[in-house]
Amino acid sequence: MDGIADMGGTPGWGPVHSPRRDEPVFAEPWQRRAFALAILSSRVASGGINVDAFRHALERLDRVAYLDDGYYGRWLNAGELMLTDSAILAPGAIDARARNLRGEHVEEPPIPAPAVPDYAPTAVGSLRSMDTAPAFAVGECVRARDVSVPGHTRLPRYVRGHTGVVQDIRPASVLPDTNAHFLGENPQHVYSVRFDSRELWGADADPFALTVEMYESYLETTS
């Protein structure tokens, strides 16, 4: 979907941060707990491991929830969103408990009747074997579909409508666009597609190449 998470090429972020070699894994103690809680919340809310559903929760966050408490803040918020989607928690349950933890006396919402998706992955992880042959060949010219998808997708906006060349065929994989919504795995062939910077950003762009992994349905032939 078109949201805050699809950042490639978007302006206005300022300079990048210089790397620090001694940076701790978690800068603040709460972040390690938010990290683990987000993983576990996602499992509880999905009835299994579904990384696509978690990424879709991340991309549905608004700008404040996505950015203001950083990476692990956004993980915490995505975990909460998945838990409320599945009615494991009522909306506002976390904030009400948080207020009580700091000494306020607020009424916490009742626990709703859970509505966890009927989800059963056919194998561990995202890779799947397929009987059908890939539709595109290494070296073939392909175009990324120019579509705006209302649900989850891993087709970034900045490559849509642009033409590249298939560089490699990768292992087939569960299609995030349906799996994120618990609508089936629909495995597809995956391609590393190579784009020229001037195709993406115009004739004045700094010359470089870029590869993006594309699920088969994200691509169309140029011939």
Place this chain on the structure above:
Amino acid sequence: MTTTGSGERLPPALRTEALEQLLTERGLIDPKVMNGIITEYETNVGPLNGAKVVAKAWTDPEYRRRLLQDGTAAIKELGFSGPQGEHIVVVENTPTTHHVVVCTLCSCYPWPVLGLPPSWYKDPAYRARVVKEPRTVLSEMGLDLDDDVQITVHDSTSEVRWLVLPERPAGTEHLTEEELVSLVTRDAMVGVAKVAAP
């Protein structure tokens, strides 16, 4: 989501504590499992794994060949596999070609070899800009590449994960594999730095 009826944003540390309490008291999560996840990614899995892969590739040409041909299998030879490492592709930096890795859509990163991503990798400025002006971004991060170096940026949009095999620095011919491990940095294995000689 982070706001309540009063419009106040509660601190994430407090909200984290609240969520942990809500899930624990209903028996929905096991504190032992939770602490196991934290220990795994704070202590056990990190860029030292990737550094061992790189140092072995630098000292064992046959391993280097296998690593570039089938990264996942060669990395597994050293015992490294797991979530966010289902299919790892290794690309080699040379004096004339430079690879750099990003995930513009979230912050996908090869956990089994590098651990959890550093803050700069998750930063919107890096995610947004490195696919559009990599040479400038790398320069801001302290890596100035000559104009004739060909740059390839890899955007991790699927479950494919990328690991950069950096150039072995000149003057390290006398070092052992073990000594080389300590030279290899996380940043070089993502492609935003070079490995410096000791």
